[in-house]
Amino acid sequence: QVQLVESGGGLVQAGGSLKLSCAASGRTFSRDTMGWFRQAPGKERESVAAISWSSRSTAYRDSVKDRFTISRDNTLNTVYLQMDSLKPEDTAVYYCAAGYPNLVVVNTRLYKYDYWGQGTQVTVSS
Numbered sequence: 001q002v003q004l005v006e007s008g009g010g011l012v013q014a015g016g017s018l019k020l021s022c023a024a025s026g027r028t029f030s031r032d033t034m035g036w037f038r039q040a041p042g043k044e045r046e047s048v049a050a051i052s053w054s055s056r057s058t059a060y061r062d063s064v065k066d067r068f069t070i071s072r073d074n075t076l077n078t079v080y081l082q083m084d085s086l087k088p089e090d091t092a093v094y095y096c097a098a099g100y101p102n103l104v105v106v107n108t109r110l111y112k113y114d115y116w117g118q119g120t121q122v123t124v125s126s
Contacts, residue, residue, distance in 0.1 A: 002026035002115055004096050009120030012086055016124070020081040022096030022117055030074040033100035035113060036081045038092035038122075045095070047108040049081060059107045064090075086124045093119040 008020040020036070031053045039045040049070040050059045058070055069082040079096055099113035100106075 004098060004115055004117035006094060006096050006117045006120040009094060009122045011123045011125065014087055014124055014126050016086050017082070017084045018086065018122060020083065020094055020096075020120060020122075022079045022081075024077040024079075024098060024115075028074075029077055029098045031101045032098045033103045033106050033110065033113075034070075034072055034079040035097045035099075035106075035108075035110060036070060036079075037095045037097060038090075039095070039119075040092040043092075047111065048094070050106040050108055050110055051079065052103055052106045053101070054104075057103075057105045061108050083122070086122075088124045088126045090122060091124050092122060094122050095119045 003025045006022050012018055035050040036048045037045050038048050051070045051072055067085045072079040096117045097113035098115040
């Protein structure tokens with residue numbers, strides 16, 4: 001059974017940091033593009049960051065550039081999202097996703113991933 005399980009969410013004050021992890025199981029995802037998404041109450045799910053299978057290509061939405069860093073460890077089948085300088089508007093449920101195998105260049109317009117996690121809550125207080 002293929003699963004993506006996010007962890008690392010929580011409550012943090014504005015300006016603080018969190019590191020999210022997404023552990024994949026059921027098969028190897030070493031050739032898949034991995035993405036992080038978020039959805040705030042009453043809003044549509046939006047792409048936050050993406051990383052190619054080789055880690056050579058990454059992409060971020062404008063509002064998180066220079067604050068968030070996506071990375072992956074293919075030996076652990078895990079993708080990470082380091083979030084620094086958090087703002088209240090970053091509050092959302094964060095999801096990881098896997099798909100688009102062998103893609104060389106990624107972007108944040110990719111939404112049709114094959115696999116999705118259940119999400120982890122991130123709350124940033126002002």
